[in-house]
Amino acid sequence: xxxxxxxxxxxxxxxxxxxxxxxxxxxxxxxxxxxxxxxxxxxxxxxxxxxxxxxxxxxxxxxxxxxxxxxxxxxxxxxxxxxxxxxxxxxxxxxxxxxxxxxxxxxxxxxxxxxxxxxxxxxxxxxxxxxxxxxxxxxxxxxxxxxxxxxxxxxxxxxxxxxxxxxxxxxxxxxxxxxxxxxxxxxxxxxxxxxxxxxxxxxxxxxxxxxxxxxxxxxxxxxxxxxxxxxxxxxxxxxxxxxxxx
Amino acid sequence: xxxxxxxxxxxxxxxxxxxxxxxxxxxxxxxxxxxxxxxxxxxxxxxxxxxxxxxxxxxxxxxxxxxxxxxxxxxxxxxxxxxxxxxxxxxxxxxxxxxxxxxxxxxxxxxxxxxxxxxxxxxxxxxxxxxxxxxxxxxxxxxxxxxxxxxxxxxxxxxxxxxxxxxxxxxxxxxxxxxxxxxxxxxxxxxxxxxxxxxxxxxxxxxxxxxxxxxxxxxxxxxxxxxxxxxxxxxxxxxxxxxxxxxxxxxxxxxxxxxxxxxxxxxxxxxxxxxxxxxxxxxxxxxxxxxxxxxxxxxxxxxxxxxxxxxxxxxxxxxxxxxxxxxxxxxxxxxxxxxxxxxxxxxxxxxxxxxxxxxxxxxxxxxxxxxxxxxxxxxxxxxxxxx
Numbered sequence: 330x331x332x333x334x335x336x337x338x339x340x341x342x343x344x345x346x347x348x349x350x351x352x353x354x355x356x357x358x359x360x361x362x363x364x365x366x367x368x369x370x371x372x373x374x375x376x377x378x379x380x381x382x383x384x385x386x387x388x389x390x391x392x393x394x395x396x397x398x399x400x401x402x403x404x405x406x407x408x409x410x411x412x413x414x415x416x417x418x419x420x421x422x423x424x425x426x427x428x429x430x431x432x433x434x435x436x437x438x439x440x441x442x443x444x445x446x447x448x449x450x451x452x453x454x455x456x457x458x459x460x461x462x463x464x465x466x467x468x469x470x471x472x473x474x475x476x477x478x479x480x481x482x483x484x485x486x487x488x489x490x491x492x493x494x495x496x497x498x499x500x501x502x503x504x505x506x507x508x509x510x511x512x513x514x515x516x517x518x519x520x521x522x523x524x525x526x527x528x529x530x531x532x533x534x535x536x537x538x539x540x541x542x543x544x545x546x547x548x549x550x551x552x553x554x555x556x557x558x559x560x561x562x563x564x565x566x567x568x569x570x571x572x573x574x575x
Numbered sequence: 576x577x578x579x580x581x582x583x584x585x586x587x588x589x590x591x592x593x594x595x596x597x598x599x600x601x602x603x604x605x606x607x608x609x610x611x612x613x614x615x616x617x618x619x620x621x622x623x624x625x626x627x628x629x630x631x632x633x634x635x636x637x638x639x640x641x642x643x644x645x646x647x648x649x650x651x652x653x654x655x656x657x658x659x660x661x662x663x664x665x666x667x668x669x670x671x672x673x674x675x676x677x678x679x680x681x682x683x684x685x686x687x688x689x690x691x692x693x694x695x696x697x698x699x700x701x702x703x704x705x706x707x708x709x710x711x712x713x714x715x716x717x718x719x720x721x722x723x724x725x726x727x728x729x730x731x732x733x734x735x736x737x738x739x740x741x742x743x744x745x746x747x748x749x750x751x752x753x754x755x756x757x758x759x760x761x762x763x764x765x766x767x768x769x770x771x772x773x774x775x776x777x778x779x780x781x782x783x784x785x786x787x788x789x790x791x792x793x794x795x796x797x798x799x800x801x802x803x804x805x806x807x808x809x810x811x812x813x814x815x816x817x818x819x820x821x822x823x824x825x826x827x828x829x830x831x832x833x834x835x836x837x838x839x840x841x842x843x844x845x846x847x848x849x850x851x852x853x854x855x856x857x858x859x860x861x862x863x864x865x866x867x868x869x870x871x872x873x874x875x876x877x878x879x880x881x882x883x884x885x886x887x888x889x890x891x892x893x894x895x896x897x898x899x900x901x902x903x904x905x906x907x908x909x910x911x912x913x914x915x916x917x918x919x920x921x922x923x924x925x926x927x928x929x930x931x932x933x934x935x936x937x938x939x940x941x942x943x944x945x946x947x948x949x950x951x952x953x954x955x956x957x958x959x960x961x962x
Contacts, residue, residue: 395956396956399955404857404858404955405957424863425862425863425864428857428862428865429860430860431858432860437858437859439858443855445855445856446852447587447591447592448587456859457860459577459580460859460860460861
């Protein structure tokens with residue numbers, strides 16, 4: 330009996346440790362009220378993503394990709410179900426704790442309008458570092474390193490409106506991973522870019538994400554991205570249609 | 576999170592959104608500078624009413640029944656610019672069989688001309704000349720006697736002193752009832768006998784505290800004499816000045832209330848224009864408290880800058896008119912509180928300088944509450960979707 334109990338304790342301990350390395354989406358649903366009535370954006374969606382993995386969420390426009398990413402990132406709460414990131418039920422957190430969790434563990438890349446328009450490229454990338462209490466020297470070293478990797482060293486003092494679309498998305502990506510978050514959420518990051526620039530950005534994201542040991546979840550229409558990711562799921566009318574390739 | 580980081584970010588937001596910041600600064604600047612000027616003008620109007628009222632005759636402080644052994648010099652303390660001796664003698668003036676009861680006030684004509692303005696109110700003849708046995712009558716007394724300048728008037732004091740003959744040098748009319756009824760003036764040397772008591776008209780410098788000086792006099796002479804300030808002697812003027820301050824304060828609050836509606840709209844637009852930025856920041860993990868800190872830092876920094884410029888502008892406008900004054904005689908000529916001069920000299924006081932900027936800050940902070948709350952309460956995903 331005692332041996333059995335010890336085994337159960339050890340099992341539970343391992344399971345909890347394992348959970349800390351997981352992003353677990355448990356039966357989440359989300360509906361919106363619009364002028365056209367109730368729209369079910371997400372229906373009973375469950376997903377598990379392991380640390381370091383790249384998950385691509387495919388789906389047509391209006392299928393619920395952005396809503397799913399927002400729920401995972403804590404930008405909006407699901408009506409039912411829960412989202413656990415690294416063992417923390419993020420929607421059970423207070424506003425302040427959720428903000429602290431987001432600033433430490435998450436990075437976002439949006440489709441458009443990613444950058445803080447009143448801050449320079451350097452200041453944009455440094456912003457999450459300051460939020461996370463990096464010291465000046467550390468901050469400058471990290472920003473310079475990221476600018477080098479993004480081939481944007483000469484644009485450090487540029488304002489966002491002086492950048493091309495591809496450059497702006499690279500800066501947004503650099504800012505999203507500057508503080509080495511555990512998770513990067515990218516909502517159609519290539520939608521506003523041409524195919525070549527988009528592919529280059531995605532490759533950069535995946536390579537650097539791997540280097541930074543960052544779990545990446547990307548929503549996209551782009552078939553090319555699926556080939557580069559380790560796991561992909563398809564979403565249609567708010568319902569998960571299962572993995573397309575694992 | 577360092578507080579200075581949010582202040583720095585707020586100032587970057589303001590500096591780099593040039594046009595919006597400039598428009599808001601212009602609104603607050605013009606409101607603050609205009610209200611500083613108006614408040615200084617209100618202070619100037621009050622000053623003019625006091626100056627006119629006290630400089631006509633009474634002085635800022637009046638001393639009554641001072642024994643003759645109290646010297647004029649002893650009443651010169653810090654803040655006192657001049658002290659005038661007046662010796663009242665009740666009696667009767669007569670001319671050509673007509674008589675009138677008066678209080679003849681013996682004065683020093685040279686000193687009177689320095690500090691008072693009765694000499695400016697001569698309607699016939701001239702003011703008293705030093706060293707001459709002359710009398711100056713009010714218009715009503717002169718009419719009672721039917722006498723004109725150059726005639727000889729006999730003054731018979733109430734007590735046993737013999738009557739004296741005085742040449743009527745002039746007739747005055749101030750428009751102030753108390754001064755125009757049953758009063759006559761002569762110079763001290765022309766009095767028929769030495770007086771036991773005298774009255775004092777004490778004039779103060781602009782910055783002098785009348786209550787402090789009064790307290791000093793009361794401490795030294797209260798047992799024998801009585802001192803009163805202009806506010807005791809002219810309670811109607813005191814009330815008018817208090818009313819002026821209160822109504823000016825109400826006007827300023829109301830004007831700023833209305834202006835603040837415009838400022839509130841501009842602030843709302845300014846903050847909501849940047850809602851995208853706040854949405855991105857929220858997604859990056861900026862807490863609601865930090866978002867509030869950022870928004871209010873922007874509002875307060877903008878306000879302090881605009882108010883500072885407004886204070887400079889307001890002060891400059893006041894300084895422009897402080898020496899020359901603004902001549903409103905056309906609108907004050909029939910007003911007893913502007914009997915000497917209708918020129919208003921706007922004056923800066925703590926009240927006139929600080930009321931407008933303080934109101935601007937309070938109203939701006941209130942104006943920012945609604946948009947700030949909206950930013951905090953709006954779902955991040957909704958903000959980002961609206962981009």
